[in-house]
Amino acid sequence: MPKISTALLAILLAIPAWPSLARDTVTLLNVSYDVTRELYNEYNPLFVKYWQSNTGEAVAINQSHGGSSKQARAVIDGLDADVVTMNQQTDIDALSEKGGLVNKDWRSHFPDGSSPYRSTIVFLVRKGNPKNIKDWDDLIRSDVSPIIPNPKTSGNGRYSYLGAWGYAKEKFGAEDKTRDFVGKLFKRVPVLDTGGRGATTTFVERGIGDVLLTFENEVYLIAKKLNPRDFDVVIPSVSIESDAPVAVVDKVVDKKGTRKEAEAYLQYLWSDEAQRVIAKHYFRPSSQKALLENRANFPNLKLLTIEQVAGDWASVQKAHFNDGGIFDQIYAQ
Numbered sequence: 001m002p003k004i005s006t007a008l009l010a011i012l013l014a015i016p017a018w019p020s021l022a023r024d025t026v027t028l029l030n031v032s033y034d035v036t037r038e039l040y041n042e043y044n045p046l047f048v049k050y051w052q053s054n055t056g057e058a059v060a061i062n063q064s065h066g067g068s069s070k071q072a073r074a075v076i077d078g079l080d081a082d083v084v085t086m087n088q089q090t091d092i093d094a095l096s097e098k099g100g101l102v103n104k105d106w107r108s109h110f111p112d113g114s115s116p117y118r119s120t121i122v123f124l125v126r127k128g129n130p131k132n133i134k135d136w137d138d139l140i141r142s143d144v145s146p147i148i149p150n151p152k153t154s155g156n157g158r159y160s161y162l163g164a165w166g167y168a169k170e171k172f173g174a175e176d177k178t179r180d181f182v183g184k185l186f187k188r189v190p191v192l193d194t195g196g197r198g199a200t201t202t203f204v205e206r207g208i209g210d211v212l213l214t215f216e217n218e219v220y221l222i223a224k225k226l227n228p229r230d231f232d233v234v235i236p237s238v239s240i241e242s243d244a245p246v247a248v249v250d251k252v253v254d255k256k257g258t259r260k261e262a263e264a265y266l267q268y269l270w271s272d273e274a275q276r277v278i279a280k281h282y283f284r285p286s287s288q289k290a291l292l293e294n295r296a297n298f299p300n301l302k303l304l305t306i307e308q309v310a311g312d313w314a315s316v317q318k319a320h321f322n323d324g325g326i327f328d329q330i331y332a333q
Contacts, residue, residue: 067195068155156196
């Protein structure tokens, strides 16, 4: 019998059970990144209702959440995800290249490069912004402690890193100065959590740090819904555009016989109803109609693409985040 790693076992035990399911109920597992819990808690019942009314078939959805790269590794190690909903292309590419779990052409399976929504990195500060944090430059001040998750395990952390890199690149031009700026930023980070939600817990519940860098939806969830009396949002002048790609885990759905339901589950993310739910949770929907209807939720700022900042994802991963890459070098210093 194959051994299951401790990390994988913990994820499996964390997945909620669906009691008393009928024999003909198909159960899907969506393995996602840290800060999509609330989105899929609302989306899943919407899809279940849609599928039941259109096919007469019952379907149930289980969720697993964690740092995006950590989740991808869990799937490679044997977590039977029917679908993955990640926050960067490299994590799904890894399922194809390292695990042989996803077809190589997965980006062409759904609209918009298989990204039903996008986000960006903004700042959450304590009420009244006592440190007067306005932009990326303020994050490297000696009196400021930023909270950022680990770019080695978290897509959230990678995008925060790349947002800082893009800002510094635009300001300084020269790579040595850009590198120095990002190095100074991470020198100020007191703890590197493995995922975005862990970093939020460090900042919000443990009271560590002066500013949290995280996805736009996480910031607004906290500042507008969960705790508006204690936190404010700061929008930097420049940030990074972060796609949220999705894919069917081909090897798993073919083994389980769940391809039809899994493909429908992801395709429905582009429906008008789902795009409105996406916008409601402060993710930027792919639908221009939904985006315009909710434009008050999404302030204007200059968004840089990954390609503009550092090249394609494969090059970025190799240069910056692989073992011994630029992040390791500047963090060691």
